[in-house]
Amino acid sequence: MIICYSHLTAETRLATMMMQATHSVRAIATHLGRASRTVSRGMARHTAAPSRGATMAAWRTRSLST
Numbered sequence: 001m002i003i004c005y006s007h008l009t010a011e012t013r014l015a016t017m018m019m020q021a022t023h024s025v026r027a028i029a030t031h032l033g034r035a036s037r038t039v040s041r042g043m044a045r046h047t048a049a050p051s052r053g054a055t056m057a058a059w060r061t062r063s064l065s066t
Helices: 010-019 025-032 036-045 052-065
Strands: none
Touching: 010 025, 010 036, 025 036
């Protein structure tokens, strides 16, 4: 069984960002012709929120410097 995974293109990410304020992930995926899981992963991958690992690394740096 071959599984093919492709990332969202820059144009698709732009459309996703513009639509996410007013549309659900499923509606965006249907409009773009992509799987809803692909769209949700792309949205999570390209957000400004730091990951838990980045937060912990910042905490360790602060605690070691004091």
